[in-house]
Amino acid sequence: MRENSILMNIGMLLEMAVSAGDRAAVTTGGRSLTASELRGLARAAARRFRGRPAVLYLGANHPAYPVALFGAALAGVPFVPLNYRLGEEQLSDLRSRHPGALELHPADLDALVEPGEPGEEPEEAPGQAPEPDGDAVAVLLYTSGTTAAPKAAVLRHRHLLAYVLNTLEFASAGVDDAALVAVPPYHIAGLANLLTNLYTGRRVVYMPAFDAGEWLETVRREGITHALLVPTMLARIVAAVDGDDAGTPTLRSLAYGGARTPRPVLERALQVFPGTGFVNAYGLTETASSIAVLGPGDHRKALASDDPLVRARLSSVGRPLPGVEFQIRGEDGEPLPTGETGLVFVRGEQISGEYGGRSTLDEGGWFPTRDRGRLDEGGYLFIEGRADDTIIRGGENIAPAEIEDVLLAHPGIVEAAVVGVPDPEWGQRLVAVVAGDGEPEEIRRWVRERLRSSKTPDTVVFRARLPKTDTGKVLRRVLQAELENTHA
Known part of the structure; x- marks a missing residue:
């Protein structure tokens, strides 16, 4: 074309x-x-x-x-x-x-x-x-x-x-x-x-x-x-x-x-x-x-x-459309094996990747989506959140999406977001912001029983609703600013 x-x-x-x-x-x-x-x-x-x-x-x-x-x-x-x-x-x-x-x-x-x-x-x-x-x-x-x-x-x-x-x-x-x-x-x-x-x-x-x-x-x-x-x-x-x-x-x-x-x-x-x-x-x-x-x-x-x-x-989000290719790369930029989580890159005729005359495509035509994800053996893509959202706690990279899925499975929680706030010992501390019903310790226990302790929120904060865009994306920068002022 x-x-x-x-x-x-x-x-x-x-x-x-x-x-x-x-x-x-x-x-x-x-x-x-x-x-x-x-x-x-x-x-x-x-x-x-x-x-x-x-x-x-x-x-x-x-x-x-x-x-x-x-x-x-x-x-x-x-x-x-x-x-x-x-x-x-x-x-x-x-x-x-x-x-x-x-x-x-x-x-x-x-x-x-x-x-x-x-x-x-x-x-x-x-x-x-x-x-x-x-x-x-x-x-x-x-x-x-x-x-x-x-x-x-x-x-x-x-x-x-x-x-x-x-x-x-x-x-x-x-x-x-x-x-x-x-x-x-x-x-x-x-x-x-x-x-x-x-x-x-x-x-x-x-x-x-x-x-x-x-x-x-x-x-x-x-x-x-x-x-x-x-x-x-x-x-x-x-x-x-x-x-x-x-x-x-x-x-x-x-x-x-x-x-x-x-x-x-x-x-x-x-x-x-x-x-x-x-x-x-x-x-x-x-x-x-x-x-x-x-x-x-x-x-x-x-x-x-x-x-x-x-x-x-x-x-998952399924498989690529015709004319579209995916590649999962590590932090060093090298392609990762099937099943491993890394940065999602995409290539194809419909991909722009351009802002105000500045292209972000690499020399091979690949666009860095800034999403973290993995491909299974059937070619299905799993998105695990934005790279910018990754929380580094004690040297471990933690994807908020994994914890949020567990929180949303709780019968009393209707909305959830997990962000990291500065911590002098661990680098970042996990704060779960939720809308719904429940007790903080009971919610922490719910997560700990389904994920390991390093992924259990240190703090649970309740809100009537989470700030979102019109298309349902949580405004993490708003939550981050609020929490760094009140829970850092």
Whole structure:
């Protein structure tokens, strides 16, 4: 694909969708846009965007989102969806990084999806539009910043097209297929869901704001066949189900990802959605969405197996997508044998690994995900947390994820995070921050009985809830700052 990517632009996905038949492409609040209507609006938006250094999108899920995305692509302008939920100071900082950019605020969105606006410029000749360039910047996405300040990941047209074209079949969806998108538009999953569903011909149904009860009602009302959730959303939906069946017979596929999913939540979800195929999707902003998946068959097989190695795969993120390679390396940079835990590197056409013109790919094209993980003999990838999260206690590297899994299996705990705070004797001391019920000593004993004593939290701190991003990732830097002031 790389040889021809220089002539490609994600706008071609919209053209392909129109060629496959003019059916509904996007639905919000009972209103739908067909693929051709979406193309017409995107072309009008492109005339408005052309010449700007970037287009900033500061709204929720809305039909204007795909119009703005494709309008920017057709205009040859980077599209930058920002987290509109941030505080004014944080949002102002991000906006200041794009001087001269056109900003689309909530009040601007309805006008963007109205055809034939007064004063609209006439259709331009094809020669006036920029030539498609696969190496041009398509989207700038700010990372969630769980351990550091957010930075803009650069996704070029060729990265996004490689992900879509290498992993999906064009126009493969059934005429009644519909995908419910509740993840925010400034997350890589929101972007990827639009591109992949448009390419396969599946109607996208947007939820402007997530609510567990409304999500279930929307699945039933719209006949939703596919959906993607982050773990916090899945947990709330499972809790909202009354009984042992969610009552969503049309839902064939439910993907989850963006953060670690507590095993009890997943097992309950498999129970209440008995006819649904589950997909665990692992990816990063810098990898243009998913790079590994654990498919429906893997989920059911692992859940039903008596083999501990197979059953353990329910906690994995599956195997690499086509065109993607994984490598596990030690601290010295050398590849590790199967089964050993180290740093996860990934390589493939869809991998960007670029921030503001600076590539982090090594000479072999490998991207350091900064996740710690291991591969089993079947090629299944197990993620054990971020390298930055590793706690060094008495010279031993401890992955918080292992302890957190044990804590989340406790019947009284609903959220858990383990961080290290400075300690004069051990270097770092383990502090478990939990939401739920229980006694500190009883919780410590629970962990000690399942892990060795060196991995038992020295301190257990209770919170009403843990600070998280919109996609369910624990904001460890917030907890770290709090605990270093109170428990160091």
